[in-house]
Amino acid sequence: MARQVWQSERRLTAIGRTALSVPARQAVTDLQITSATSVLDYGCGRGGDVRGLERMEVSVAGWDPFYQPDGRVEPAEVVLLTYVLNIIEDPSERCATLRQAWDLAGSLLVVSTRLTWERTKVRGDEYADGLLTSRNTFQHLFSPGELRTFVQEVTGVRCVAAAPGIVYAFKDDSARLAFLARRILPSAKWLSSSDSASAITAVVDHAERRGRLPRLEEMPQQMAEILGHVQPSDLQRLVRRSADPAKVDAGARRSTLDTLLFLAVELFNGRGPFSSLPMSVQLDVRAFFSSYMEACRRADRLLLKLRDDAYVLGAMQASAAGKVTATALYVHRRALHQLPTVLRMYEHCAAIAAGRPASWSIAKLCYHGRSASWMDYPDFDRDPHPQLSSSYTVDLRTLEPSYSSYVDAPDRPVLHRKHEFLAPEDPDAAKYQRLSAAETRAGLYERPHLIGTATGWQAELQRCGRELRGHRLVRRQAA
Structure with a gap:
């Protein structure tokens, strides 16, 4: 690719890394980058992420106009565009760069930028729509909402905020929904199986937890091979004979609520056709609802409940987990999944809109004004009265977030009565x-x-x- 003529000293913004960048680490954590995934780091700078992913045995290539001008620029399943858009001073070039990266992505584009609350870390004067430093480097600091909107407008697809300042743009909407399902629905862990008896035990366990018989397509490969010769009617009879009916009924209620939660959050972020849903969600819809239309109607009604102050407050007061104050519910991340479905939806909608931070301990859900916050107490388990490190808040009316750091505060807030949040x-x-x-x-x-x-x-x-x-x-x- 031809070397571009730079107006600002973009090369000076590249930093050396000994560990993966936050966006690359997020993509690995979210299983979007694995050893089976091909990756292109477009604008790789000094190549820290390339080297880090190579150590993980990921097939990765990097290109940078200054440090790696001879790097291979070829399509890859996942393209990383990491802290590139914010250093481009020309808005039209920003769009062109994003479009080029999108065209190179086979399945996913990961876009990250520096954010507006980092203004105090950038010493520079106002220039165009950003800041120009004394080293002649440029920074356009994005708000999380601006970044998500920008990527959506250029790519033409619905995007997901994976974390503050990190946006995922999927080429296939079914991949986006599969990602949402992994974040929203409880993980379906299977018991290990090495023979027919242990495989049937695992199926019974699944039926008790999920409230329905699994399909062969859902099972781990080894289990599917073991049970491939068993007729569905015979397997159903074995499960009915062995499963605890009370546990199956409880599992069905949980799965029904989890499916409604997924469909409600999906509508908040853009709902697709039934065929685009992950296989497990399709099977849950068929098992627990008369039709996809009926499931969507019930999910829509649930989403509308977020506007009802009395309903939201009632759900907070009825919750067995968390602490209710005069204005909000506070709950530890370990207890978040035990909240009533409408409150779990509340938190997920905020997270999908503006990203949930990687590190947090306590979620705060306000019932007046609809805002969600994630507060980080890094020593929650070790310190009897941990100190607040940071707070990230999303206003659900505007979808605009704000961030506060307390690390350098002379007198930091402390937490009391930790048991109340669990x-x-x-x-x-x-x-x-x-x-x-x-x-x-x-x-x-x-x-x-x-x-x-x-x-x-x-x-x-x-x-x-x-x-x-x-x-x-x-x-x-x-x-």
């Missing part, structure tokens, strides 16, 4: 509850307006003559 049956809930009870008896919560930050909390510990040793509260030793 499900009652969480393995750590009892330990956290014992600590909260001891702190209450010691008088540490008598002045709640003082304990919201690390400094205030330490002052109250001092006043009450207490100190923490792990998740135990003990009397402070005299100096």
